[in-house]
Amino acid sequence: MVKVIKIKPAREVKKRCVCENCGATLEYVPADIKSYSGTDISGGPDGCEWINCPNCKKRVTLRSW
Ligand SMILES: [Zn+2]
Structure with missing residues (x-):
């Protein structure tokens, strides 16, 4: 069984991207995708x-195929 030991995401999973619309730098985790x-x-x-x-x-597109 999976247990949550820390609700704050570890730094390693965080990714950054820049919003192409307003130019803000965004930080997100896989769950936000x-x-x-x-x-x-x-x-x-x-x-x-x-x-x-x-x-x-x-909407900020990360990947499309
Ligand atoms: Zn934006």
Whole structure:
């Protein structure tokens, strides 16, 4: 059984990115990442991962495929 021993994320899992909309530097952990996956018109895999910028509330895309 998994036990939470510390609620604050360890430094190693934190990542940073810059919001392309407002320029804020954001720090996030894997749990903050939202993702979508589906198929595109031609039937190929389509999806993306993003986080929501708390400053401007816009979506910051981390990865898309
Ligand atoms: Zn922003």
